[in-house]
Amino acid sequence: MNNPETTSRTRPRRRDATVRGGGGSNLERSARYRNLVNPFAPVRLFSDDQIENMHLAALGILERQGMRVLSPRGRAALAAAGASVDESTNVVRMDPALVTQALGTVPAEAPLIARNPQRSCRVGGRHVVFAPVAGPPSVSDQELGKHSGTLAAYRDWVKLSQAFDVIHVLGQMVEPQDSPVHERHLDTTFAQLTLGDKVPYFYCRGDGQLADNFEMLRIACGIDEASFRAEPRCYTICNTNSPLQLDLPMTDGIIQFARHGQLVIITPFTLAGAMAPVTISGALTLAHAEALFGITLAQIIRPGAPVMYGSFTSNVDMKSGSPAFGTPEYTKAAFGAGQLARRIGVPWRCSSATASNAPDAQAAYESQMSLWGALLGGCHFILHAAGWLEGGLTASTEKFILDVEMLQMFAELFQPVSATNEEIGLDAIAEVGPGGHFFAAAHTMARYRDAFYAPLVSDWRNYGAWYEGGARTATQRANTLWRDTLAAYQPPPMDPAVLEQLSAFVTRRRAAGGAAPVS
Amino acid sequence: MNNPETTSRTRPRRRDATVRGGGGSNLERSARYRNLVNPFAPVRLFSDDQIENMHLAALGILERQGMRVLSPRGRAALAAAGASVDESTNVVRMDPALVTQALGTVPAEAPLIARNPQRSCRVGGRHVVFAPVAGPPSVSDQELGKHSGTLAAYRDWVKLSQAFDVIHVLGQMVEPQDSPVHERHLDTTFAQLTLGDKVPYFYCRGDGQLADNFEMLRIACGIDEASFRAEPRCYTICNTNSPLQLDLPMTDGIIQFARHGQLVIITPFTLAGAMAPVTISGALTLAHAEALFGITLAQIIRPGAPVMYGSFTSNVDMKSGSPAFGTPEYTKAAFGAGQLARRIGVPWRCSSATASNAPDAQAAYESQMSLWGALLGGCHFILHAAGWLEGGLTASTEKFILDVEMLQMFAELFQPVSATNEEIGLDAIAEVGPGGHFFAAAHTMARYRDAFYAPLVSDWRNYGAWYEGGARTATQRANTLWRDTLAAYQPPPMDPAVLEQLSAFVTRRRAAGGAAPVS
Secondary structure, X not given: OOOOOOOHHHOOOOOOHHHOOOOOOHHHHHHOOOOEEOOOOOOOOOOHHHHHHHHHHHHHHHHHOOEEEOOHHHHHHHHHOOOEXXXXXXXXXXXXXXXXXXXXXXXXXXXXXXXXXXXXXXXXXXXXXXXXXXXXXXXXXXXXXEEEOOHHXXXXXXXXXXXXXXXXXXXXXXXXXXXXOOOHHHHHHHHHHHHOOOEXXXXXXXXXXXXXXXXXXXXXXXOOHHHHHHOOOOEEEEEEOOOOEEOHHHHHHHHHHHHXXXXXXXXXXXXXXXXXXXXXHHHHHHHHHHHHXXXXXXXXXXXXOXXXXXXXXXXXXXXXXXXXXXXXXXXXXXXXXXXXXXXXXXXXXXXXXXXXXXXXXXXXXXXXXXHHHHHOOOOOEEEOOOOEEHHHOEEEHHHHHHHHHHHHHHHHHOOOOOOOHHXXXXXXXXXXXXXXXXXOOHHHHOOHHHOOOOOOOOOOOOHHHHHHOOOOOHHHHHHHHHHHHHHHOOOOOXXXXXXXXXXXXXXXXXXXXXOOOOO | OOOOOOOXXXXXXXXXXXXOOOOOOHHHHHHOOOOEEOOOOOOOOOOHHHHHHHHHHHHHHHHHOOEEEOOHHHHHHHHHOOOEEEOOOOEEEOOHHHHHHHHOOOOOEEEEOOOOHHHOEEEEOOEEEEOOOOOOOEEEEOOOEEEEOOHHHHHHHHHHHHHOOOOOEOOOOOOOOOOOOOOHHHHHHHHHHHHOOOEOEOOOOXXXXXXXXXXXXXXXXXXXXXXXXXXXXXXXXEEEOOOOEEOHHHHHHHHHHHHOOOEEEEEEEEEEOOOEOOXXXXXXXXXXXXXXXXXXXXXXXXXXXXXXXXXXXXXXXXXXXXXXXXXXXXXXXXXXXXXXXXXXXXXXXXXXXXXXOOOOHHHHHHHHHHHHHXXXXXXXXXXXXXXXXXXXXXXXXXHHHHHHHHHHHHHHHOOXXXXXXXXXXXXXXXXXXXXXXXXXXXXXXOOHHHOOOOOOOOOOXXXXXXXXXXXXXXXXXXXXXXXXHHHHOOOOOOOHHHHHHHHHHHHHHHHOOOOOOOO
């Protein structure tokens, strides 16, 4: 009948038995996802003139309006560097020259050193780092539905994040609400350092907690304070409180991370139409001003401190005020933020996000819109790359697996291509001839094992086989996969003496009452 | 607790009552999806040298190996133009100069004239056309599951394709298997011409059927043969039978469409590892050779005939031989095909595809990978853009709605951006000040109604409202939406005299036995 592209004769026959059962290279494939290099030139949405205007507008905002800074220590440091501080309103204004000077000392690229050197990675350049979801108070899965985060759940999430090479760093994947707030940082840091060997994420909830976290990381890495300060081994996110405000723990977090030479990602969270102007260029300009302010503070504290330009600009539903993610406006904002980050030469962090309440088709297409905006926009560090659901209020284990599949697909997309005559297979084309097939060609036989991406959750069987196998959706298969992953989890090796030292530290700090969170 | 980006204080408050209930601009929004212009520079995967090598390799294949052509009329036309024909094997070889000459007469851009001028569109340049799924023998929905295509289902699919402005042309969305094969073309063409007013798609199943289709289109448009031949008013897909074969109805279809000046899209369907080499560059080179061959034939028949360079390169699962779609290799092939199409200056057609058997998360992320490959690759015409499921064997109504949402998101992404100080809202930023919100700012009030995309199926409500509302997934909501769309369908106006003339033609042709399909 010549239906286009769907008739039986244009569909492939089954492979010869001789080449069936290939694809034994999944471990090698997985390992090559550890250090990703993005080969694509970044997409441009705004013209250079438009970007320049947004940058100048942001400098103007900092000069005329400034930001309200709630940390006395932060205001003092900024004043000492020449910023203008109004102590009656806590507003700090800064000259464009101060910002420009600070931008001159930001490293264009920085390492992130893991306790296992194979897990170290880099931010900046053409490198891409994927980080798991951060911050949800709840977790969800298909059996139990949505429920409060626990320390047990957090530990499972560390194991899941450790298990896939395409997840490059650990994180704060869920808030363990059953852990006392004074000790919670000890619990999450201990879990990250013992259940995984990738770079950890520490919250900025005051100097006391940070001092504990940094000490535990030094113990785990077996290094002294000087070595610790020499290279970044952990990361944090400092959100501005848009519009134009920097609160106490965030300001102090920027100061402590910069002082210790650890990676701080300064991220305004600007929802256009809510805490930012209703236009994409307006929301981006406000975010740009706030990020410039935080970056300047970090460079004042320690010129050359590793920082990233974080962007998280989306829009609200103008009918309900609900935040939306992975929208066309979100993708546009990602492209624009990447251009602004390149304008100032600072490595850029973006996100994968969705407003969907279920790990369904909406969750998948909104996350894809986010990922493409970030990755074709030239992003260096994708936070929330796996597990984010419900606007970030829930960490979904099924969504985590679906996201890992998507990230692995991008990792494959980044692998280099070849177009030599040998690679093209001119001999094979001559050998097969009109109407033949390539299953048994020598060119195929030499390459088929490693030719294509082998999926994690995607099911490519024909309808009959899929139906007979239970007709399970991708989300249902993802449920099985995260359970299997947890069951197969193996902790990374750790020197027993180091483990003992870490445990002793935690016991001592618990006995001393831990450290109160600052907010 | 300062969880990044998820604490209550960084989430927006409800809007003021004064600005609630906005978003009255959906009709205007929809109308602006009718003519889409892609603002993005195409992504490059291969270097210029690699593309040149693939192009030269393809020319070499046509010169040395040639293609087997099963149509005597096709072989004769090619021989008359100087190609070398071996009548014992039906193989036709051609000199690179013949191909180059043909490429010189291909229009870089062409109109597609609809019977309703508001539905006319353009192929080439920066224009983007979305076409519905074509060719599935089956349909599926959430209630009835998968079942054979019928004429009633086909008519519903015409109505669905007519209903959304982001679907620019009609198509062969499902095979109406209850319509006799001699009369099926009359049924599908009548449905396209009376239930819709967009450009129709005609299958190439022999001269007899095409003559009927063309005559019905002339009746519907009220034009004579000369006017018909002057501008393209319908389109078709001619698949080569890879590797290196062109069958009878496809060859004759190219000839008839070119002779009548109608748009023919020449698409090799090359699955790497099956009917094409196992490498992306190999599969693309083979496809390029075959497309060049078909384009050359069209230009020999009528220099200047509107043609498109169709690409449909994906890979098979090397374990099972099953075709896979929306894979990383698929996306790479799309980027590469776009580069090859630009190398020869011919408008390019690509697809949105998935191997998923259900309209689930896999279907969504594989379709997204396809769409981004096509649209960031610079594609002009996306076939199968809405409704494709199960490797193209099923037209899914829920998938259709999910796809329309994704297409509308791209349409929004294509809308131009502004970054003037007025658009940025510097006054609003000054007015709101640190810690405030923008809901009631004059800058917001003036823009909120039209500020953001209003989704079709995405649900942005908070978890509680969504859960209370039935906790329905995107796929379940899509089910409601296609039913509502069919219920609200209104046929486009048609002059009763024209309708009568069309009906009389169909009655007469039925009485005469219709026209046998050629295969």
